[in-house]
Amino acid sequence: MVRIFRLGNGLTVIAHHMPIDVVAIYAFYNVGAKNEYPGVFGGSHLVEHMLFRRIEGLRGSVDELIEGVGGYFNGFTNYDYTAYVEVLPTEYAELGFEIESKRMINAAFDSGEFELERKIVLSEFDMNENDPDFRLMYRASMIAWDTHPYRYAVIGLRDDLNRVSRDELFRYYRRYYNPGNAVLVVVGGLSEDKATELANKYFGNIGSGGESGAVKPWDDGLQGRVRVELKALSDETPRLLITFKVPGAHDIDGLRRLILMDFVVSGDRAFVYGLTSREPMAVPRSSRLYRIVEEGLGDAVYSYYEVTYMNNLYSIIIYNVKDPDKVIMRVEELIAERPSEDELGFAKERIRTRLAFSMDSPSKLGQIYGLSQLFMGDPRMLVSIIENATKIGDTEYVNFVDKLLGRSISIIYR
The missing domain is CATH 3.30.830.10 (Metalloenzyme, LuxS/M16 peptidase-like)
Structure with missing residues (x-):
């Protein structure tokens, strides 16, 4: 309780x-x-x-x-x-x-x-x-x-x-x-x-002075697709970064959909990272994004995402990309693809497993409660959102990702 x-x-x-x-x-x-x-x-x-x-x-x-x-x-x-x-x-x-x-x-x-x-x-x-x-x-x-x-x-x-x-x-x-x-x-x-x-x-005896750091959620900038090419340093591995503007926690329904999308596209992710900062995650072989490696379009794929209060970026990094424009198109195809019943079932099972693991740990559960209280004014809301992500169907998934693909940034580094 x-x-x-x-x-x-x-x-x-x-x-x-x-x-x-x-x-x-x-x-x-x-x-x-x-x-x-x-x-x-x-x-x-x-x-x-x-x-x-x-x-x-x-x-x-x-x-x-x-x-x-x-x-x-x-x-x-x-x-x-x-x-x-x-x-x-x-x-x-x-x-x-x-x-x-x-x-x-x-x-x-x-x-x-x-x-x-x-x-x-x-x-x-x-x-x-x-x-x-x-x-x-x-x-x-x-x-x-x-x-x-x-x-x-x-x-x-x-x-x-x-x-x-x-x-x-x-x-x-x-x-x-x-x-x-x-x-x-x-x-x-x-x-x-x-x-x-x-x-x-x-x-109890600490005074109540000081200010609140709360802000109203807002957004600006990126409204379409941007493509940038940069020159890599001679000793650095060429890579491609693809990012999408995604909903923040102020958008409860958007966050619910985003959680499912993340588990379909990237395959797995911890909801909290214990007591350390978040880092890009190497996607597992079971994920959609790993098809980039299987198809010979890149050597490795990582993704990066964390829950923030306002809209933020969902990032995908692919190393040693052979044909950047082909990979950009392929990543968008992989995200937009309607998930099968088996694929949805696997993603939802991973969500439940990750949530159960987090709730068994006092440090992880404490982090979930704190973030949920700060972002939504209820320590139990984030758990509820994660649970509700497992109720999303294939049509809701497709409608959600179609909107995301219109606001993207691709940076080619080679």
Whole structure:
């Protein structure tokens, strides 16, 4: 049973007991790249880094405290949110509440630590720039949107990362890190009653000031088909990127259809990626896209998709493409093809299997609850959407993908 309640200061708390001896504690904040502005592009991610540095009132560093009791911790920043998690033995669950309550208001932002984290984030930026897949997907996002906040990568812009001041980002932190802009999720061996007690103990006295990071969903840019050809560096493998503008979670019916399409076209995908960032997925041999390899049109096929609040890009990357225009046409044919009864049955079974796997894990289920609450105001809605994706028929599939194919970007890199 999922318990949902709200503290007087606006903090939403979601608690779900599972008969296991570990507990996952998440703090989700409704702030990410969508909230950034000129001068602080990449700031949400840099703030996340700073919140693993000195936090006033803690008796040690986050890593020392968590690892000292055999736990695991992480944080991740997205277009729409920033999240922090501790997975702890149940008897040490209170430590997670203490860390997250102090992280919400007591991050020190020491100047020396800030400059060190700036260098670390800039090194991540360099790593991304050295990855041709990242560069191509970034180019696609610049084509897909004119002014939309998804236009830039979550890592941000180099100039902004170089110039943003400690004080500017500290103000950004104070603006969005507050109870009313947060969701606390507790899943695992802790009872709902104990989770309620600890949430009140550690968060109940935090003031309700600050702003909401919520935005109204909107879109701009890409309305047709775009084809771009770029020169590959001499030591890089030629490749083809094909992307389609797809519905975000604000469009519940569109997301339901997209989930089925993904499992038909790409064959399989985890709904949440545990505690790590999403990466392009090598499609399995059972997928439609693998026919590109079987037909000798490319050496390998990867796809990339994640649930975002607003419309985003569904990306397919094919390596060592022999005839780019032929492959573009073939990919569109594969997506548009009406699925057989057996194909639909296999895709729906994979959806059910993936969902069952996610719901058996406190860390994965906690992530689903948090995203669902942030995106749709109900921690159970995302599970419901995934379940309803298995009720779609072949005609609804075809009608959905026909609309997607009209907004696409193809980037040939050779």
